[in-house]
Amino acid sequence: MSESAKPHHPSPQVKGEKTHASDFSYVGIDAILEQMRRKAMKQGFELNIMVVGQSGLGKSTLMNTLFKSKVSRKSVQPNPEERIPKTIEIKSISHDIEEKGVRMKLTVIDTPGFGDHINNENCWQPIMKFINDQYEAYLQEEININRKKRIPDSRVHCCIYFIPPTGHCLRPLDVEFMRRLSKVVNIVPVIAKADTLTLEERDFFKQTIREELRANGIDVYPQKEFDEDADDRMINDKIREMIPFAVVGSDQEYQVNGKRILGRKTKWGTIEVENIGHCEFAYLRDLLIRTHMQNIKDITGSIHYETYRVRRLNESNAHFKSQPSDQPAVQPKANGQPEVKPSAPQANGVAAKHEVMSHEM
């Protein structure tokens, strides 16, 4: 009988909540949100952001401004040298930050030397290799027999690309880089040091950039094809109309109209970083942190990483079939770079050896 099938249990009497005692159809499924929240708070989150751009475009300052603390490489080094390294280096710094009980392990990956030399050909190669190496490390952990409960996620979730504010159009270097990397990682282009552009120049520049991205088939975050439903599409369309965000970063505070705000003080006025009328930093922060952070991580995990995984497993299967089983497979990657010794998963369950990437802490 339907009467007796209904479970009789008192609904959770939380203070301030609507009592469901009179509602016979309440099951309590929505309590899972609370459980998830508690679990997430205990576990904490991880976020890996890579910043790419020529030296002097304000990358470290922007990172510090975004997270309101000194998270960039330059703030950690005791005497930051400002020389340009001969080859592009990849330096990552991790910090644990906490806000209202929520813990986050933030890793900022810096790429000094990008675009600074006279000959910048193939300067994107070390960066692509690094990103693919992170995917490889995750893959190796995943296919391990005795794998960890929570695989440490060192994959690059988001790559912020800094465009110099020339006001005309993208440079060939920008196009080359974004074209290659938009396929492996979420790219968020921003116009750096935007306080050098007037509002009309800024609009014109943004429009030109959007057109050029379209013309070159470069899909930056949020990608059109990954919109899940109409709601998503609406929100993301609005964002797509605004990218690239014109940002200004600052870690100095000034007094304006009785309030203390982050800004830059010049002889002709003070630029307020969080004022939407001045620059679009607030939009970038909202996108990266307040609204789309989980989405960025999802897309990295479920799309970029999956693409990599499928490709790798296909390669190693093909190689595995054409070679005797006890030889470790050395795979050339699809993009022509020689792979460095990961072995194919073997049929009898022997654990494949894996590379562990260590970050400079």
Place this chain on the structure above:
Amino acid sequence: MDAIMLQEKLVERLLCPRVRTARQKEKQYVGFATLPNQVHRKSVKKGFDFTLMVAGESGMGKSTLVNSLFLTDLYKERKLLNAEERINQTVEIIKHTVDIEEKGVKLKLTIVDTPGFGDAVNNNECWKPITDYIDQQFEQYFRDESGLNRKNIQDNRVHCCLYFIPPFGHGLRPVDVEFMKALHEKVNIIPLIAKADCLTPNEIKKLKDRIREEIDKFGIKVYQFPECDSDEDEEFKQLDKELKECTPFAVIGSNTVVEARGQRVRGRLYPWGIVEVENQSHCDFVKLRNMLIRSHMHDLKDVTCDVHYENYRAQCIQEMTSKLAQDNRMESPIPILPLSTPDVETEKLIKLKDEELKRMQEMLNKMQQQMHDKEQ
């Protein structure tokens, strides 16, 4: 004749009012103190010319600055390339010429633009077209000077090169250093910090110090302001000193006029304030303009003629004499630039003709000798 009569008239006019009073004293006055006036009058009639080169990455505000400096619009017909077109672009040299007149003085201004510099992914030797162009102009002048008709030599030599350093970096970048080292012995380089409105006053100071340090470190010889004469007044000396300490100039340019403090000025309108191009506390534009146009234009031309061109000429002559010595030809007293490097055919022809001439000379000598013998 005219000039002499004019001179005499001037001298008379100068002497006349004093004729009755202190003629004794004025007997020592010859009158050549009027020479500067004569030079002035002649040059005003002839007009001046000035060639300015602007170099730097695209988007540094070069054209805007040139328009602001000379209050003209030289780039009306310009079409900017998009990123795809730029991938295969090489550095070009484009000249714009404009005739400006102010208070009766005519100036023929030539701006040499270098689009494509520093824009490609691989910028190896991207300054080569520029050094080639400058050398070409020197060569042209050298030929004209050694030519037969020297009355109307056209001076296309580059008198000054404004180099735009991006304000985004922490000092000079490798491409800046290489460019300036390739050009500092050929042309007067004036480095500028472009788009200075994105820097706070502290940042500007730090960047200027850094750039000055690096210029010293790499041994780059930028244009130095000449020392003032010791008899100039203190105010002038003070201004000069300030000017020298301000280099490299941090400049802002603007094509638009905005309303600021009740006046219409050239400037840029931002939501947080208005930048005035001609306000000395906002940027060094006024200092640059004064230095470039109002006080040192002639000095720039002089240094180009006396130093850079002479270097080129000495080098050229040295090469030629060493080449001539190699070829075992007679050294001509005046080194004349060969009209063109002769190819093999013409070389042969010249040699044949030489030999023919020699034979004819010998025959003549023989005939003369015979006649001489006959006479005896």
